[in-house]
Amino acid sequence: MEDLDTIELDALARWPAHQTLILTVNNRHARRVLAELTSTLTEGRRVMAAPEVVPLSGWVNRLAEQLAFDPNASQPLHTVDAFGAHWLWQRVIGDIESEAGHGLLDVSQAAKFAAEADRLMDDWRIKVPAGQETAEYLHFLTWRNAYRNSLAELDAEDGNMLWERVCGALEDERLDVPIGALVLAGFNELAPRLRAMIAALQRRGIQVVALRNSAIPAGACRWLQVPEPDAEWRLAAAWAARQLSAHPQGRYAIIAARLEEDSALAHRCLREHLAPQTPYNIAVARPLSEWPLARAALAWLRVLARFDRDGVCPVAELGQALLAGGCVASRAERAGRARLDALWRRRGTVSISVQAFGEQLMRHAPQLAAAWQQCWLDLAATPCDGTAHGWRQQFRTCLITLGFPGSGMLDSHAFQSVEAFERLLERMAHLSPVVGVLSRYAASVLLRRLADETPFQPQRDPAARLDVLGFLESEGGRWDGVWVLGLTDEVLPAPARPNPFIPLQALRDAEAPRATPERELHWAHTLYAALLKCAPEVWLSHAQYEGERLLRPSPFVAQAAKCESEPWMDAVLARAQASFENVPMERILDERGPALVRGARTRGGIGVIDTQARNPLWAFAKYRLGASALPAYADIFDQNARGLLLHKAAELLWRMLRDQAELWAAHETGRLVALLEEVVAQAAKEHLPEYGPRLKELEMHRARSVLMAWVMHELARTPFRVLEVEKNCEWNHGALSLSLRVDRIDALLDDRLVVIDYKSGGGNVEPRADWMRERPVGLQLPFYASVLAGNSDAVAAMALVKLHARGIEARGLQDGDCGMEGMATLDDWPAFAGRSWRDVMLLWRTTINDLAEEYVSGVAINTYLRAEDMRYCDVLPFLRLNEEYPDDTQAAQ
Structure with missing residues (x-):
């Protein structure tokens, strides 16, 4: 820039506007220069023409359009933008490396550096003499040659080649530039290619100067x-x-x-x-895909494409669309859409068919359901494959049918983001020559990638x-x-x-x-x-x-x-x-809520008592206030599905075999294997509907192996008969009404009971630390034995049975010998040593009644015994356990 003459803005205002062109480094600088120039021109005057102010890239594109009317210019049919060029670089590099048997860890990053190198080579006229070539450079030359051949086959050029063509046309004087002066604003340096363009203009007699900042050094x-x-x-x-x-x-x-x-x-x-x-x-600027309305549009288009490709759609993707809104009755039905999303989470739904989605949507958001039905009917009548140009119009039509961008007035930022999304669809259409024919799903993925890589920032507030x-x-x-x-x-x-x-x-x-x-x-x-x-x-x-x-x-x-x-x-x-230190403030110790009103419904079963024992405020927030985190979307590989499969298969097995004698008979006659296959297959129909055939067979084989190992343990037990499987029990304490489900209850020869709870995880099932506490947790079996069984001697054993491929374990307490290996007696546990079975049952009954009374009376103290107790707490932000107070007697975390 040192070799160019300079001019200040005040002097520039006296130049003839129609003969002057101001080029800036970017759009932002163009707006700034225009504002300052307009202010200078209008000081003390009425109305005067201002020189044209454009960014350099815009001026080069304008020259390229002008060159299109030159019959000797060999104008390519298409010009691909930066995203299209990156897409093509990726494809070329991926193909070359795959054919050579080389694997790149990050093809996208390689494409980015290759595109940058391509532009640097031309912008800065870089020449690599013989002897200086590196292996990476030679590799790049191979990619570059293949990339440009691909562009030639498409009759296309990228932005770098467009600049080169315009520069050549200026040097050959094939372009008419009807100006007398060119002013460069905001350029700290000039690349050799830009210098060549400027030199070509100077040879024509066009004066080229640099705009000098009129500001003086800081005082x-x-x-x-x-x-x-x-x-x-x-x-x-x-x-x-x-x-x-x-x-x-x-x-x-x-x-x-x-x-x-x-x-x-x-x-x-x-x-x-x-x-x-x-x-x-x-x-x-943030990616356009992060702005709310653009995110909503992308979510709905992805849902439509998923249904079209697979016939079903994961509820995680449906939930994103429902919660994003941007559709018919976006405000009026937002509560209904949220309820439907929460319903899928709580039920552990993995995916849903288009028919089931329409039916459920009708119950929760009828206006959206009608729009969805019409959109799906229109979509079903269109081809499944097309060009990016065709998908642009189809996507726009689908969004309009769904009511995009939603009801209500749009603020300035929302309106601008909708306009930006419309421009994004146009950009996608221009990629047709590069990306070719696409399926609906591939087109939606392309649009998402384009939105991810398109920065968007609302226009500057002029009042700021x-x-x-x-x-x-x-x-x-x-x-x-x-x-x-x-x-x-x-x-x-x-x-x-x-x-x-x-x-x-x-x-x-x-x-x-x-x-x-x-x-x-x-x-x-x-x-x-x-x-x-x-x-x-x-x-x-x-x-x-x-x-x-x-x-x-x-x-x-x-x-x-x-x-x-x-x-x-x-x-x-x-x-x-x-703000980070203790400051004087009024504190109110609020550790009790209103008492539970009789007739009020409490969801959660025995979990209410268990949570009250862990942290009373957690129990109050979750079961009294209904404040609990939404479950994550279910996954097809969720461990819970495996546990449900085993529980259901075990239930079906013991509904067919009522005692150990029948189990022995099935084993000796060879029917046991077929029986296990039958119950596992029936359970898989209910709990593995989303699994593919191969994956389902693997899970069923695992379940059969685990159950076979368990029944071998059952054969070694003392004689028993199965009284109940999946038994539902009800219990009332004052205004509190709770339900309990027990996996299995066996009767021994003396009619005493063995209560069994299956655990399908791979963790420790030893209940000693939980059951010996002053406020015991993991109370399902102690609750049944001490409260629901009728008398203190009715239950002879409480067993937690781990059903896992790594091994079968039984842990718990027994009064006598129930025939299960791994069970402990009272004397094996220090807190219960020397006490009778009846005393322990009475202790648990008293503790459980006290915990129930705490809950009913509204006790909500924010305290816990062990950090482990809070591992699965779903209201941690509500408890604010990370806060410390001067009179705390225990650390919150």
Whole structure:
């Protein structure tokens, strides 16, 4: 840029507008230059024409369109965008490496670096002399040749080839450029290809100049060192609030080195320090797929494609669509959609057919159900395969039928995101030459990937007086005050990141960007000088520590005057520190809720008593307030399905075989194997409907093996008969009514009972630690034995039986010998040694009644005995166990 003449904005205003073109580095800078130029032109005047201001990429595209009318230009039929080029690079690289028998861990990353290398080679006119070629470079040349051949077969070009063609046309004077002057704004350096284009314009007599920033070096530039990044952002936000309060018409900026990573922290600090309703702009774009309405549209299209391809759809994907909304009656029926999603989670539904979905939707969201039915009928009448161009219109029609973008008025950001999604559909249509014919499902995946890689940011609020930007976005900006934070030696200068596919010496010779430390140092000098000229007051800051890691300041800030902390800064940091310390507050110890009203229904069965023993507040929140986390979506490989299969098969087996004698008869006659096959097959129909044939057979084989091992243990027991399987019991205590289901109850020869509970997990089933506690947990068997069995001597044993492929175990307590290996007696457990069976049953009965009484009376103390008790707590945020109070007697976690 040093060899170009420069001009200030005031002087540019006197040039003839129709003969002047201003080129900027990007759209943001174009809007900034136009606003400043318009302000300059209208000062003291009425109306005047302004020169055209366009970003460089837009001007090159315009020249390419003009070149299309040249019959000798050999214009390709298609131009693919960056996403299409990356898609084609991936395909080419994947095909070449597969044919060569080489496997790449990340083809997408290789495609990214290859596309970057392709552009660098042309932009910076990089030549690799003989002898400097590396294996990676030669590999890249193979990919590049195949990539360009693929483009030629498609009669297409990418953005890099388009630039090269325009540059050649300018040099050959095949393009008419009807301007007298070209002004470059915001360019810190010019790549050789751009210099060649400028030289071609200069040879035609077009004057080319650079727009000089009229700003003078900062009158006050101060450097501040703060303890950590949070404090740095708080100080910057507080500074901005002070400036806006003192100068409401001023324009200020916070420039951050790592804005994208710190955007959430930035929002939090700005909202904390700025006055309510004070607008500000943060220049951080998120993928379009993360914006609510775009996410909703993508979810519905994926659901339709899933049903079309598989006939069923996982409820996890359906749930995303239902909860995202963006459809007919999006507000009126949102509660119904949420209820349907919760129903699937609680039932453990894995997937659902389109017919069943329509029926369930009709019960919970009838307006959406009608729209869905019409959409599905329309979709069924269309072909299953097509081009991206055809899918664009089909997707748009489906979304309109479903009522996208939903009911109600859209705010500015939502409206802009809908417009961006419409442009996304157009981009997908333009990919038709690259991606070819696609199925509906493949088209929905393509659209999702495109949305994931398309950044979107709503337009800048023109009323905002505060901008929060990154280094690159700040180029060419002009404000009344600027705070630059994050200036460590890891950021300025940044470490070199040379492209791995171009030899380093070639990059060094071409002085390509990001290639060498010297190149990064030069860029850092340029950037730092620009930062100091963007405002009359500039604050520079960096954090001393990030966690436990020591940070060093950038060497550039040493040029600024180091500033000691000012009173207002100390106050900001003190307030921040006080928020983490104990402050005087009124505390109310609320450990009891209202008593349970008779007739009130309590769901949860014996789990109510078990949870009350673990943490009373957990029980109150879950069963009295109904505050529990939604279960995760069921998975086809969920361990619970395996447990249900074993439980059901065992139930069916003991409904057919009523005692040990019948089991012996089946074993001796050879019927046992067939019997196990029958019960497992019947259980699999009920509990493995989503499994494929091979996977289902594997699970059934495992279940048969586990059950066979268990019945071999049963044969070794003392004689028994099976009284009950899956027995339901009811129990009332005052206003509390609970239900209990027992897996199995056996009777011994003396008519005493053995209560059995199956456990299908691979963990420990030893109940000793749980049952000996002052507030026992895992109470299902003790509850039946001590409360429901009728008298203290009715039950002779309580057994937890682990049914697992690694081995069969039985653990529990017995009074005498029930014939099960692994069972303990009272004397084996220290807390019960020397006590009678009747005393232990009475102790449990008293404890269970006390726990029930606690629940009925509303006791809700937030305490627990062991951290293990809270492992599966589904209301942890409600309990706030991570908070500590001065008078706590035990740690919360």
